[in-house]
Amino acid sequence: MANAKSKEKNPTVVGASVPRNDVLEKVTGSATYLDDIQFGNNLLYARAVRSPHPHALIKRIDTSKAEKFPGVKAVVTGKDFPERIGLYLKDKTIFATDRVRFLGEPVAAVAAVSEEIAQKACTLVEVEYEPLEGVFDAEYGASDKAPLLHPDLGKYECVNFIFPKAGTNISNHFKIRKGNVEAAWKECAFIVDKTYKIPHIQHVPIEPHGAVAMMDQKGKVTLWASSQSPFAQRNLVAKALHISHSDLRVIAPLVGGGFGSKAGLTMEAIPVALATKLPGVPIKFILTREEEFYTNFVRQGLTIHVKVGCDKDGNLLALKNTMYWDGGASTEYGTNITRAGGYSSSGPYDIPNVETDSICVYTNHPIGGAYRGFGMSELHTGIDQAIDELAEKSGIERVKFLKQNAIAEGDIVVTGMTMHANGIQQCIDNVAKAIEFTKKEKPSTPDRLRGKGIAIMWKAPAMPPNPGSSAWVELSEDGKATVGLGGQEIGQGTFTVMAQIAAEALGVKYEDVRIAGPVDTQYSPYEWQTVASRLTWSMGNAVRLAALDARKQILDVVAEAWHETPEDLDIVNGMVVSYKSEQETPLANLVIYGLPKPNDEGWMGGPIVGRGSFMPKYVTNLDPETGQGPRAVVHYTVGCEGLDIEIEKSTGKIHVIRAGASFDVGKAINPALVKAQVEGGFVQGLSSALFEEIRLRNGVMTNPSFVDYRIATSADTAFPLDTTYVEVPQDDGPWGARGVGEHPMVPTIAALGNAIYDATGIRLDGPPFSAEKIFLAMLDAGKVE
Amino acid sequence: MSYSRITLTVNEVVETVDVPQHMTLLQMLREKLSLTGTKNGCTAGECGACTVMMNDEPVNSCMVLAAECDGANILTVEGLAKQGKLSKLQDTIIKTGGVQCGFCTPGMLISATALLKRNPHPTENEIREALVGNLCRCTGYYRIVEAVKEAAGE
Numbered sequence: 001m002a003n004a005k006s007k008e009k010n011p012t013v014v015g016a017s018v019p020r021n022d023v024l025e026k027v028t029g030s031a032t033y034l035d036d037i038q039f040g041n042n043l044l045y046a047r048a049v050r051s052p053h054p055h056a057l058i059k060r061i062d063t064s065k066a067e068k069f070p071g072v073k074a075v076v077t078g079k080d081f082p083e084r085i086g087l088y089l090k091d092k093t094i095f096a097t098d099r100v101r102f103l104g105e106p107v108a109a110v111a112a113v114s115e116e117i118a119q120k121a122c123t124l125v126e127v128e129y130e131p132l133e134g135v136f137d138a139e140y141g142a143s144d145k146a147p148l149l150h151p152d153l154g155k156y157e158c159v160n161f162i163f164p165k166a167g168t169n170i171s172n173h174f175k176i177r178k179g180n181v182e183a184a185w186k187e188c189a190f191i192v193d194k195t196y197k198i199p200h201i202q203h204v205p206i207e208p209h210g211a212v213a214m215m216d217q218k219g220k221v222t223l224w225a226s227s228q229s230p231f232a233q234r235n236l237v238a239k240a241l242h243i244s245h246s247d248l249r250v251i252a253p254l255v256g257g258g259f260g261s262k263a264g265l266t267m268e269a270i271p272v273a274l275a276t277k278l279p280g281v282p283i284k285f286i287l288t289r290e291e292e293f294y295t296n297f298v299r300q301g302l303t304i305h306v307k308v309g310c311d312k313d314g315n316l317l318a319l320k321n322t323m324y325w326d327g328g329a330s331t332e333y334g335t336n337i338t339r340a341g342g343y344s345s346s347g348p349y350d351i352p353n354v355e356t357d358s359i360c361v362y363t364n365h366p367i368g369g370a371y372r373g374f375g376m377s378e379l380h381t382g383i384d385q386a387i388d389e390l391a392e393k394s395g396i397e398r399v400k401f402l403k404q405n406a407i408a409e410g411d412i413v414v415t416g417m418t419m420h421a422n423g424i425q426q427c428i429d430n431v432a433k434a435i436e437f438t439k440k441e442k443p444s445t446p447d448r449l450r451g452k453g454i455a456i457m458w459k460a461p462a463m464p465p466n467p468g469s470s471a472w473v474e475l476s477e478d479g480k481a482t483v484g485l486g487g488q489e490i491g492q493g494t495f496t497v498m499a500q501i502a503a504e505a506l507g508v509k510y511e512d513v514r515i516a517g518p519v520d521t522q523y524s525p526y527e528w529q530t531v532a533s534r535l536t537w538s539m540g541n542a543v544r545l546a547a548l549d550a551r552k553q554i555l556d557v558v559a560e561a562w563h564e565t566p567e568d569l570d571i572v573n574g575m576v577v578s579y580k581s582e583q584e585t586p587l588a589n590l591v592i593y594g595l596p597k598p599n600d601e602g603w604m605g606g607p608i609v610g611r612g613s614f615m616p617k618y619v620t621n622l623d624p625e626t627g628q629g630p631r632a633v634v635h636y637t638v639g640c641e642g643l644d645i646e647i648e649k650s651t652g653k654i655h656v657i658r659a660g661a662s663f664d665v666g667k668a669i670n671p672a673l674v675k676a677q678v679e680g681g682f683v684q685g686l687s688s689a690l691f692e693e694i695r696l697r698n699g700v701m702t703n704p705s706f707v708d709y710r711i712a713t714s715a716d717t718a719f720p721l722d723t724t725y726v727e728v729p730q731d732d733g734p735w736g737a738r739g740v741g742e743h744p745m746v747p748t749i750a751a752l753g754n755a756i757y758d759a760t761g762i763r764l765d766g767p768p769f770s771a772e773k774i775f776l777a778m779l780d781a782g783k784v785e
Numbered sequence: 786m787s788y789s790r791i792t793l794t795v796n797e798v799v800e801t802v803d804v805p806q807h808m809t810l811l812q813m814l815r816e817k818l819s820l821t822g823t824k825n826g827c828t829a830g831e832c833g834a835c836t837v838m839m840n841d842e843p844v845n846s847c848m849v850l851a852a853e854c855d856g857a858n859i860l861t862v863e864g865l866a867k868q869g870k871l872s873k874l875q876d877t878i879i880k881t882g883g884v885q886c887g888f889c890t891p892g893m894l895i896s897a898t899a900l901l902k903r904n905p906h907p908t909e910n911e912i913r914e915a916l917v918g919n920l921c922r923c924t925g926y927y928r929i930v931e932a933v934k935e936a937a938g939e
């Protein structure tokens with residue numbers, strides 16, 4: 001062994017940009033996604049009957065004509081599934097029962113021998129509605145003038161950190177009362193007071209939502225779903241249908257993009273409901289692109305009022321922040337987005353006096369769910385633009401202003417928790433350098449304006465206090481390792497990163513680690529959900545512990561066989577080596593059959609299976625009146641983005657010249673994957689800043705197609721993007737790592753808004769910053785003719 | 786339902802298929818020939834996930850009726866690698882890291898392969914222009930464009 005002598009080991013697999021372990025399948029077309037699984041000729045197809053009204057009472061449902069239609073096998077409605085479900089607040093049912101609350105809400109579903117027949121049968125389901133007045137604005141919905149959308153709100157079950165207000169449309173009101181804001185205004189030399197509106201947007205995974213369900217004769221249900229949350233779905237479906245968790249199996253193949261939309265439970269419940277009527281028959285339900293746009297989880301709209309002030313030297317003193325979240329027809333998930341927006345409401349700034357009201361409001365809009373960033377993009381769009389203006393008022397250069405106010409280790413954050421070490425200063429420097437922020441530059445042609453903008457961010461994983469991860473690592477006769485895990489590969493590269501972590505901790509080559517996929521709740525160990533940028537940190541810890549456990553089992557056997565101590569042994573590239581006796585043996589020799597005892601006295605060891613689990617145990621609840629408590633979250637990932645842009649005077653069209661995005665990832669387990677995440681997230685953020693909006697008119701989405709809802713294309717990213725990252729280790733992360741999946745799309749809208757302001761002096765009240773809006777605003781302000 | 790019998794070449798294999806009148810080329814590939822590499826993202830000609838090459842031209846297979854493909858020569862993602870050897874572009878997209886969730890990848894590879902066929906040395910703008918109809922929500926396109934550039938490099 002060349003390196004058997006050296007006991008000092010730097011990680012070699014962790015920190016390397018190894019190629020993804022799912023990529024060969026993906027480039028050859030053999031990767032299996034939900035719709036690629038073959039179910040044979042018995043397969044039935046489901047379609048849903050959906051509400052044509054944003055708000056109405058259901059007076060009567062008659063399914064008899066649909067049931068008789070040739071080819072129809074089952075029709076289900078809400079009367080069979082009255083159980084309320086929800087992740088944080090149980091306020092929805094699989095199908096509307098007595099009332100519909102958004103246009104597109106499922107009212108019934110049909111299973112038939114073909115999609116066409118199922119669709120036709122849906123039109124034969126007669127539903128009589130009595131339309132009601134709707135709520136289409138969150139602030140109005142929170143007022144006592146608005147009609148009540150959930151009269152039973154007071155009776156709904158919810159987790160103990162959500163505070164619904166019975167008799168109103170407010171399903172959560174999160175408060176921060178830190179310091180004394182009223183007194184602090186008097187100390188402020190400069191104050192900015194602004195309101196911004198951030199519209200609803202859609203996730204737009206290129207793979208639409210899809211699920212297949214089948215119940216066997218014993219009542220055991222199998223659900224195949226394009227899913228970020230197989231275990232959470234098992235939990236929610238089991239409760240909704242009153243079946244045991246152990247009798248429900250969720251199989252989750254590769255996911256063609258999620259961005260939060262495939263977390264929790266949405267359309268997957270529909271085929272399950274149908275399956276309970278047709279034992280032994282698989283039923284497939286795939287959303288059309290139109291349904292994908294208007295019936296699924298959306299990113300909630302937000303109206304945010306920000307008042308922020310600093311002293312004459314630019315030190316932030318006070319912030320008052322009032323947020324109305326347009327939660328839609330159900331806020332089972334949105335209540336926790338509201339909470340996350342509340343406990344992070346200062347942004348990554350050190351502000352001694354903060355008063356926040358983060359209010360989740362029922363409206364007759366599509367249901368708000370998890371969306372990459374979980375409230376943070378919306379929040380930072382408000383905070384970071386207001387602070388940009390405050391910096392200008394104070395006369396202090398922007399980068400200096402940000403650096404002087406950015407949250408630092410030891411600062412008491414808005415909830416009372418002490419901030420950990422972080423690299424926000426370096427992130428700001430990296431971005432400022434990438435776009436030469438402090439250098440004022442001329443536009444490339446006189447018919448354009450030029451501007452630069454910068455914004456900083458933070459985000460903590462938003463989740464219950466105790467979301468768990470678990471993993472196993474088992475070895476096979478060839479000495480190679482297989483990792484069992486329950487977190488999902490949704491494109492971010494988590495299977496690759498987990499293989500790297502297992503390889504490093506166990507002592508085998510990256511190429512010799514397999515992931516036991518697809519995730520299957522019957523065989524895979526528990527994982528809460530693939531959300532919150534938590535996998536590298538949380539599941540990474542579980543996988544590392546499982547690999548270390550396997551390693552210990554191996555070394556104990558070998559030590560006994562060789563009459564040595566495990567401390568003198570190591571596993572290097574799949575070989576057990578002794579630094580003392582310089583003996584070595586390949587793992588293949590012992591990980592299944594064990595080792596013989598000397599003198600034919602029998603055997604020792606046996607098949608090796610390592611096990612690991614991880615759950616944060618230190619997160620505390622917060623005081624409901626002040627939002628204060630010892631530790632609100634596990635940690636924050638911080639970062640910064642900046643853009644250098646030009647704007648055409650004659651059209652308002654934005655051209656990005658260059659951009660920078662820098663995040664503190666703790667430790668880049670795979671640098672290329674980190675950079676790829678940052679690129680993709682930045683562009684999704686830019687797309688939301690430039691183009692995206694679910695246009696809602698009285699509860700009707702008027703642009704449910706790719707033609708009318710434009711997302712960034714290859715033509716929109718023809719500019720250099722610098723993604724230099726920072727590594728200030730996380731104390732409880734594997735090798736110091738923390739997540740970066742969501743963060744790159746968090747500060748983008750604000751950074752672009754600040755660049756537009758720099759170029760034109762115009763501050764639009766919200767995205768998308770379309771050419772038309774910018775041009776009209778420039779015209780209004782007399783900047784162009 | 787009326788069927789037509791068509792004969793066409795798919796990935797260099799001659800196939801004879803009975804297809805219903807309304808069946809699209811995409812459905813035929815996925816359901817009749819079990820070639821599930823080609824993806825369905827919208828069924829409306831708007832996302833490019835279903836792109837295949839038809840007689841050397843990239844087309845959205847969700848917008849082409851199978852019945853019209855009699856005599857056509859079709860190339861799908863499954864036909865890019867020859868005798869187990871990846872195409873140059875498949876190699877470079879792995880190397881540059883241009884694949885994340887992978888759902889856009891089959892269509893993206895076909896569009897880019899078609900581009901390189903008609904224009905072996907495209908400029909960056911020509912590459913971006915050629916891929917405009919292939920939506921990707923994951924990557925921001927940087928590493929995909931890089932892969933095409935590198936594949937054109939030799």
Ligand code: FES
Nearest residue numbers: 826831832833847
């Ligand atoms: S599926 Fe054909 S273009 Fe989208």
Ligand code: FES
Nearest residue numbers: 886889921922923
């Ligand atoms: S890699 Fe996911 S859509 Fe392109």
